[in-house]
Amino acid sequence: xxxxxxxxxxxxxxxxxxxxxxxxxxxxxxxxxxxxxxxxxxxxxxxxxxxxxxxxxxxxxxxxxxxxxxxxxxxxxxxxxxxxxxxxxxxxxxxxxxxxxxxxxxxxxxxxxxxxxxxxxxxxxxxxxxxxxxxxxxxxxxxxxxxxxxxxxxxxxxxxxxxxxxxxxxxxxxxxxxxxxxxxxxxxxxxxxxxxxxxxxxxxxxxxxxxxxxxxxxxxxxxxxxxxxxxxxxxxxxxxxxxxxxxxxxxxxxxxxxxxxxxxxxxxxxxxxxxxxxxxxxxxxxxxxxxxxxxxxxxxxxxxxxxxxxxxxxxxxxxxxxxxxxxxxxxxxxxxxxxxxxxxxxxxxxxxxxxxxxxxxxxxxxxxxxxxxxxxxxxxxxxxxxxxxxxxxxxxxxxxxxxxxxxxxxxxxxxxxxxxxxxxxxxxxxxxxxxxxxxxxxxxxxxxxxxxxxxxxxxxxxxxxxxxxxxxxxxxxxxxxxxxxxxxxxxxxxxxxxxxxxxxxxxxxxxxxxxxxxxxxxxxxxxxxxxxxxxxxxxxxxxxxxxxxxxxxxxxxxxxxxxxxxxxxxxxxxxxxxxxxxxxxxxxxxxxxxxxxxxxxxxxxxxxxxxxxxxxxxx
Amino acid sequence: xxxxxxxxxxxxxxxxxxxxxxxxxxxxxxxxxxxxxxxxxxxxxxxxxxxxxxxxxxxxxxxxxxxxxxxxxxxxxxxxxxxxxxxxxxxxxxxxxxxxxxxxxxxxxxxxxxxxxxxxxxxxxxxxxxxxxxxxxxxxxxxxxxxxxxxxxxxxxxxxxxxxxxxxxxxxxxxxxxxxxxxxxxxxxxxxxxxxxxxxxxxxxxxxxxxxxxxxxxxxxxxxxxxxxxxxxxxxxxxxxx
Numbered sequence: 001x002x003x004x005x006x007x008x009x010x011x012x013x014x015x016x017x018x019x020x021x022x023x024x025x026x027x028x029x030x031x032x033x034x035x036x037x038x039x040x041x042x043x044x045x046x047x048x049x050x051x052x053x054x055x056x057x058x059x060x061x062x063x064x065x066x067x068x069x070x071x072x073x074x075x076x077x078x079x080x081x082x083x084x085x086x087x088x089x090x091x092x093x094x095x096x097x098x099x100x101x102x103x104x105x106x107x108x109x110x111x112x113x114x115x116x117x118x119x120x121x122x123x124x125x126x127x128x129x130x131x132x133x134x135x136x137x138x139x140x141x142x143x144x145x146x147x148x149x150x151x152x153x154x155x156x157x158x159x160x161x162x163x164x165x166x167x168x169x170x171x172x173x174x175x176x177x178x179x180x181x182x183x184x185x186x187x188x189x190x191x192x193x194x195x196x197x198x199x200x201x202x203x204x205x206x207x208x209x210x211x212x213x214x215x216x217x218x219x220x221x222x223x224x225x226x227x228x229x230x231x232x233x234x235x236x237x238x239x240x241x242x243x244x245x246x247x248x249x250x251x252x253x254x255x256x257x258x259x260x261x262x263x264x265x266x267x268x269x270x271x272x273x274x275x276x277x278x279x280x281x282x283x284x285x286x287x288x289x290x291x292x293x294x295x296x297x298x299x300x301x302x303x304x305x306x307x308x309x310x311x312x313x314x315x316x317x318x319x320x321x322x323x324x325x326x327x328x329x330x331x332x333x334x335x336x337x338x339x340x341x342x343x344x345x346x347x348x349x350x351x352x353x354x355x356x357x358x359x360x361x362x363x364x365x366x367x368x369x370x371x372x373x374x375x376x377x378x379x380x381x382x383x384x385x386x387x388x389x390x391x392x393x394x395x396x397x398x399x400x401x402x403x404x405x406x407x408x409x410x411x412x413x414x415x416x417x418x419x420x421x422x423x424x425x426x427x428x429x430x431x432x433x434x435x436x437x438x439x440x441x442x443x444x445x446x447x448x449x450x451x452x453x454x455x456x457x458x459x460x461x462x463x464x465x466x467x468x469x470x471x472x473x474x475x476x477x478x479x480x481x482x483x484x485x486x487x488x489x490x491x492x493x494x495x496x497x498x499x500x501x502x503x504x505x506x507x508x509x510x511x512x513x514x515x516x517x518x519x520x521x522x523x524x525x526x527x528x529x530x531x532x533x534x535x536x537x538x539x540x541x542x543x544x545x546x547x548x549x550x551x552x553x554x555x556x557x558x559x560x561x562x563x564x565x566x567x568x569x570x571x572x573x574x575x576x577x578x579x580x581x582x583x584x585x586x587x588x589x590x591x592x593x594x595x596x597x598x599x600x601x602x603x604x605x606x607x608x609x610x611x612x613x614x615x616x617x618x619x
Numbered sequence: 620x621x622x623x624x625x626x627x628x629x630x631x632x633x634x635x636x637x638x639x640x641x642x643x644x645x646x647x648x649x650x651x652x653x654x655x656x657x658x659x660x661x662x663x664x665x666x667x668x669x670x671x672x673x674x675x676x677x678x679x680x681x682x683x684x685x686x687x688x689x690x691x692x693x694x695x696x697x698x699x700x701x702x703x704x705x706x707x708x709x710x711x712x713x714x715x716x717x718x719x720x721x722x723x724x725x726x727x728x729x730x731x732x733x734x735x736x737x738x739x740x741x742x743x744x745x746x747x748x749x750x751x752x753x754x755x756x757x758x759x760x761x762x763x764x765x766x767x768x769x770x771x772x773x774x775x776x777x778x779x780x781x782x783x784x785x786x787x788x789x790x791x792x793x794x795x796x797x798x799x800x801x802x803x804x805x806x807x808x809x810x811x812x813x814x815x816x817x818x819x820x821x822x823x824x825x826x827x828x829x830x831x832x833x834x835x836x837x838x839x840x841x842x843x844x845x846x847x848x849x850x851x852x853x854x855x856x857x858x859x860x861x
Binding site for chain 1: 648649650651652653654657658660661663664665666667668675681693694722723724726836839840841843844845846
């Protein structure tokens with residue numbers, strides 16, 4: 001295939017994105033394979049190759065001898081243009097076969113702004129966009145990942161969503177297809193019905209009819225069959241030590257974003273920050289043991305030759321056995337000059353001992369996320385971090401010879417006032433001052449404190465899911481006000497584009513009627529909307545309004561506490577009652593202890609789990 | 620027997636702290652799209668997987684020392700890449716080759732490992748094979764191409780570190796044999812191009828000259844294509860460099 005398109009490959013940027021042939025990829029004999037699965041990442045190769053979920057699921061599917069899972073990515077704009085010009089269909093990486101010839105095409109949905117790339121990929125593959133337009137000989141399109149918890153805006157394009165963790169579900173799903181095709185009982189409808197009926201975590205949107213009130217809010221979801229779940233409960237891997245973890249991963253030739261071993265230490269998060277979706281949907285916390293982790297890391301090191309291991313989890317310092325793990329890892333990683341990195345550090349756990357062990361020491365920069373500028377607002381969002389923690393953490397960093405600190409904040413949080421915004425500037429100033437107050441004289445390099453401020457986006461399955469996002473005018477005013485509060489030239493201030501955040505809010509809390517807007521967006525050539533240079537706010541507003549919808553209805557409206565939410569069809573384990581309690585506590589300015597200190601009864605323990613901090617389930 | 624070059628001393632007191640082996644490898648097919656920088660990173664991982672006891676630079680950021688004869692540009696394939704590697708201990712060349720190849724794919728494969736007797740500065744030319752599939756290929760086109768590559772001046776714009784420079788490339792072409800396949804759409808060229816450090820002629824630049832002056836590769840890119848393969852590396856008198 002490469003030879004035929006070599007002229008085109010020579011004319012595009014980074015042709016290594018498309019030429020494949022990487023070490024560690026899985027090649028199978030087509031004649032021995034009963035089902036072919038194309039795992040798509042709807043963004044560039046460099047982003048897609050960095051995703052841990054894809055690495056895990058690619059391996060889990062390929063572990064089955066009769067299933068061949070391949071990869072596909074969104075071609076970069078220059079390649080996409082050539083493909084359309086020369087009618088080249090989107091193909092899988094390994095075999096070079098067109099996606100439309102596969103049995104199953106899966107998309108991982110990591111962020112809302114990739115939806116237009118999902119549609120562009122279907123379009124490039126020559127697969128009809130709408131599930132209703134696809135016939136029995138076409139692939140089944142399945143989605144998964146964090147956005148599938150409210151995938152209603154793209155529900156019309158997918159045959160099915162995998163809700164929760166896919167290691168077992170995808171294998172069961174593919175196997176059911178093989179069985180039905182072998183028995184000759186396969187039709188799309190019969191297969192999807194059987195999957196919805198018998199495989200946990202299967203959500204077939206077309207099997208649920210949605211009705212709306214006159215005011216546009218959802219009235220009800222009505223199942224089309226009486227033997228499918230009324231609400232789809234997410235799947236989890238109960239025992240993370242026993243869950244599939246790859247022994248080999250594809251080692252890319254070209255540099256990718258996360259070009260290292262990613263060791264997943266545990267799933268879930270004990271914290272419960274009230275704006276954070278990941279902290280809720282991945283509950284309950286389930287840890288791996290240090291022994292298993294050490295073995296997995298060693299195995300991947302030998303199989304890939306990567307010289308960096310990233311201990312990845314939502315908040316790595318909350319791992320109960322971090323010390324034991326680093327004690328197991330460091331002897332052989334040091335000997336082989338492999339560096340360890342901890343990407344997600346909380347200020348309250350950042351100690352000199354920890355820093356001495358990790359590779360970030362070699363860079364001159366450290367990043368912390370206080371999220372809000374005043375203690376009052378940090379209590380509202382349940383960040384459970386105090387100013388002293390931050391100042392102690394930056395002092396540790398400064399003492400170790402670092403001079404740059406990056407701080408993440410959010411603006412537009414519920415109950416936020418200008419005082420909270422001014423607090424961000426004051427906090428940054430205190431960090432600068434801490435640099436000069438340190439007993440060890442730091443001369444020569446002045447400190448550099450960067451504050452990066454994103455816009456609050458209300459997300460489904462969080463205590464703030466009902467909140468209204470600030471209007472764009474208000475977000476812009478707040479950004480400008482914060483800028484005016486910063487007087488120190490050692491503080492660098494960057495903020496996210498409020499226009500992107502607004503569209504993200506529309507899609508995050510959207511319902512099924514938005515599918516029409518997305519279809520229009522696809523027809524008008526939208527792509528790479530997660531990339532600033534290809535995002536066009538006015539065009540987005542135009543396609544939404546031309547579909548007869550109001551962006552403010554989704555982004556800037558306070559949803560009613562008793563309203564049926566588009567994502568009520570999904571049960572993520574955490575109960576709506578818990579979210580309501582947390583919502584009320586937020587407005588009362590009360591914090592909630594983390595899961596390890598005290599169980600707050602979120603409900604996720606009903607899902608089970610080994611090495612969790614949850615009280616055992618009574619069920 | 621080990622040559623003087625094989626055992627080198629990095630210190631004044633004559634203590635030998637590394638030995639050198641020359642790796643000859645091919646970089647074919649889809650590997651042609653992998654840049655030199657990406658190749659270096661890829662090989663770094665291959666050495667780790669193969670468990671080779673490489674010599675590391677001393678200093679703040681220790682790393683293995685890779686010395687390539689001639690970096691290849693993206694879009695050019697090669698049967699004869701050369702890389703000198705420093706080892707901490709004496710290594711059996713056959714074992715190095717075996718251990719590396721276990722970690723490589725067909726398109727990136729070691730073809731020979733040996734103790735170097737020469738220096739890369741002795742390299743004068745590289746021999747390339749062009750295979751050009753273009754509409755309208757015939758004997759007359761082959762003759763036009765041959766005439767172009769043998770008539771000075773052939774002025775091309777060469778991109779250098781100090782910006783763009785106009786220069787006649789004919790003096791840098793040692794040999795260029797052009798032939799038409801007989802039937803079909805394929806023109807073949809065997810060319811020997813200057814390959815010294817300060818006088819390196821990129822084979823792609825010759826291809827650009829053909830596209831600009833002979834009107835080839837103007838049709839459907841799905842039908843027309845070309846490959847360039849570096850076949851041999853030569854010394855000043857045209858002998859194979861080893």
